[in-house]
Amino acid sequence: MADKIKDALKKLDYEVDDLVVTESNRPDLGEFQYNGAMALAKTYHKNPVEIANMLKDILVKDSFFKDVNVAGPGFLNLSISDEALINYLNNPDFSYAKKNKLIFLDYGGANVAKSLHVGHLRSANIGEALKRLCNYLGYETISDTHLGDWGRPLGLVLLELKKRNPSWLYFKEDYEGEYPKVEITSALLEEIYPYASTKAKEDEEYLKEAQLMTKKLQNGEKGIYALWQEIMEISKKDIKKIYDRLNTHYDLYKGESDAEKYVPEMLDYLDKQNIVEESEGAKVIPVSLPNDKLEIPPMLLIKSDGGILYSTTELATIYERIKINNPSEIWYIVDKRQELHFTQVFRAAYKSKIASPSQKLVFAGFGTMNGSDGKPFKTRDGGVMRLTDLLESVKKESLKRLNENILENRDSIAEDIAISTVKYADLLPNRETDYNFDLEKFCSLDGKTGPYILYSTIRMKSLLAKASENNYKWQEMKMIKGSFTRELILLLTNFDNVLNNSFQAKSLNDITDYLYRLATSFNRFYTENIILKENNEDLRESWLYLVSIVYKVNKILLDILAINVPERM
Ligand code: ARG
Numbered sequence: 001m002a003d004k005i006k007d008a009l010k011k012l013d014y015e016v017d018d019l020v021v022t023e024s025n026r027p028d029l030g031e032f033q034y035n036g037a038m039a040l041a042k043t044y045h046k047n048p049v050e051i052a053n054m055l056k057d058i059l060v061k062d063s064f065f066k067d068v069n070v071a072g073p074g075f076l077n078l079s080i081s082d083e084a085l086i087n088y089l090n091n092p093d094f095s096y097a098k099k100n101k102l103i104f105l106d107y108g109g110a111n112v113a114k115s116l117h118v119g120h121l122r123s124a125n126i127g128e129a130l131k132r133l134c135n136y137l138g139y140e141t142i143s144d145t146h147l148g149d150w151g152r153p154l155g156l157v158l159l160e161l162k163k164r165n166p167s168w169l170y171f172k173e174d175y176e177g178e179y180p181k182v183e184i185t186s187a188l189l190e191e192i193y194p195y196a197s198t199k200a201k202e203d204e205e206y207l208k209e210a211q212l213m214t215k216k217l218q219n220g221e222k223g224i225y226a227l228w229q230e231i232m233e234i235s236k237k238d239i240k241k242i243y244d245r246l247n248t249h250y251d252l253y254k255g256e257s258d259a260e261k262y263v264p265e266m267l268d269y270l271d272k273q274n275i276v277e278e279s280e281g282a283k284v285i286p287v288s289l290p291n292d293k294l295e296i297p298p299m300l301l302i303k304s305d306g307g308i309l310y311s312t313t314e315l316a317t318i319y320e321r322i323k324i325n326n327p328s329e330i331w332y333i334v335d336k337r338q339e340l341h342f343t344q345v346f347r348a349a350y351k352s353k354i355a356s357p358s359q360k361l362v363f364a365g366f367g368t369m370n371g372s373d374g375k376p377f378k379t380r381d382g383g384v385m386r387l388t389d390l391l392e393s394v395k396k397e398s399l400k401r402l403n404e405n406i407l408e409n410r411d412s413i414a415e416d417i418a419i420s421t422v423k424y425a426d427l428l429p430n431r432e433t434d435y436n437f438d439l440e441k442f443c444s445l446d447g448k449t450g451p452y453i454l455y456s457t458i459r460m461k462s463l464l465a466k467a468s469e470n471n472y473k474w475q476e477m478k479m480i481k482g483s484f485t486r487e488l489i490l491l492l493t494n495f496d497n498v499l500n501n502s503f504q505a506k507s508l509n510d511i512t513d514y515l516y517r518l519a520t521s522f523n524r525f526y527t528e529n530i531i532l533k534e535n536n537e538d539l540r541e542s543w544l545y546l547v548s549i550v551y552k553v554n555k556i557l558l559d560i561l562a563i564n565v566p567e568r569m
Contacts, residue, residue, distance in 0.1 A: 005055065008055050012054055021033070026071070029069065030078050033077050033078065063081055065079065065084075066080060102140045102142065102325065103327060103329045105127055105144070106144055108145035111153060112232055112255070115238075116242050116388070117386055121390070121426060123366065125248075126366055126427065128249070133502060136499070144252040145253055146256070147236075147239070148255065151218075151308075152214055155210045155212075157192050158216075159196065159206070159209055173221075179226050186238045194383075215305075242391075246423070247419065260313055267301075267302075275348075280304060282303055287347035301315075314341070315348055315349060315354070318330065319354050330360070334363070335366060342363040367435065372436055394418040398421065398451075399411075403568075406568055416564045417451055417569060419563065421449065424448075425442040451569070453563075454569060457555070458566070464544065464548060467532060470532065476545055479539060484525035488546060488550060499511070515557050518553065
């Protein structure tokens with residue numbers, strides 16, 4: 001439509017580059033609207049209504065349009081002809097050409113030896129969906145969890161293990177042999193970290209010992225490092241289990257510890273760049289800029305005791321990623337409260353020329369999921385809610401609501417529904433918006449919910465299955481009948497816009513919203529027409545064909561969101 005308007009404008013000797021046709025906000029006047037006549041009139045010192053009318057005179061002759069009219073100060077209202085819609089639907093192209101661009105995505109961010117909490121949920125959901133969206137649009141991607149597997153928390157866990165098991169050979173400094181297997185479970189790790197963390201806050205001596213332990217780990221002391229590896233193995237297995245449940249998969253399971261190996265090399269490089277300064281015994285990279293509204297403090301590179309920090313491994317990770325993969329862009333899907341940390345590190349990366357100006361480092365921060373009271377999510381006893389517990393509570397509710405006529409695979413169906421519930425609710429608000437968790441609302445079969453979308457998708461699929469059983473065929477759209485048929489096809493024409501908007505905004509809310517509109521429109525269409533009983537074969541075929549396209553689009557979008565559709569529900 002935009003091309004046709006552009007051509008018409010050219011004929012009238014008007015030049016435009018970017019031209020937008022939008023869905024109409026006055027559906028009584030037309031399906032789409034073009035509002036550019038007003039701006040053109042200003043540039044060319046003409047009357048906008050006149051421009052719009054001249055455009056109209058050209059466009060009405062095109063059989064592509066069913067109606068073209070001018071309203072108000074120069075709005076052009078456009079409606080598409082049946083013929084054009086049928087043509088569009090019979091030549092559907094939902095695929096995208098490969099693009100020669102590598103996007104690196106950093107999301108998930110689980111911490112070793114600590115259980116995943118609800119704060120990690122959004123990162124996994126948004127990140128996985130963005131990765132799939134990038135792939136769908138033809139971009140190459142590499143995904144990495146960037147495990148929190150180094151530094152202070154590990155020092156605490158290692159120290160507490162030593163306190164409880166002083167005789168373990170791991171702690172014997174001059175020991176040379178193999179280390180016998182020791183009994184560590186993930187339940188134990190989950191218990192140990194909060195215990196040690198609280199203790200370090202109350203007991204200064206303990207804190208010092210923990211810092212020493214962290215140092216030993218960072219220095220690669222043999223026994224400590226071996227025990228750390230042991231902890232890594234156990235913890236990673238657990239982390240992967242949860243990510244599997246969330247349909248979240250990574251090319252790389254690297255972490256802060258992998259970047260640590262690049263720290264010496266990076267420090268050498270930074271020295272040559274002459275940008276590191278001393279400050280109270282520590283080494284820092286100043287990153288403030290003259291136009292900053294708020295003072296941006298320098299990035300801490302090395303502490304005064306020689307230790308490294310979250311920001312050090314972060315910068316080293318950029319160094320590593322660029323050295324190994326050299327991506328065009330790196331996207332960080334991380335809680336928006338970490339924005340300052342990323343501002344500092346990104347500035348340091350550009351200032352040091354670790355990243356070239358053309359390499360985009362993007363902070364895609366997300367808002368918090370709060371409890372139903374609008375405050376950070378807590379368990380009943382005031383602790384942080386574990387992600388597994390949250391998923392289990394949603395699964396329990398899904399199972400309770402599951403149709404009792406379904407006797408087989410109840411557990412796996414409830415699992416699919418629960419994951420769709422959590423993901424859909426999580427991806428529905430704009431990425432940066434906080435939202436409140438509401439079990440009742442999210443699990444409901446009505447409204448903007450995962451279960452509603454799944455239910456509608458299954459309905460499409462079973463309609464097509466029944467049609468197949470009747471040996472009905474659907475090769476193409478032959479005619480449009482019924483107002484909801486038209487509405488549904490018009491909605492389908494938005495597919496490309498929706499994907500591109502989501503990509504630009506790095507937020508999935510356009511897709512979740514579109515899925516809701518598609519499902520609602522489909523359900524109206526489904527209620528309006530008794531498809532399988534229709535005697536006019538051409539009409540029945542057209543309807544079935546339309547259903548097959550809607551189903552296909554639904555599936556594409558649900559795949560992007562990493563939502564599985566169960567067989568029944
Ligand atoms: N492990 C961190 C946390 O739990 C998140 C890591 C985010 N990614 C990054 N490159 N810093 O807060």
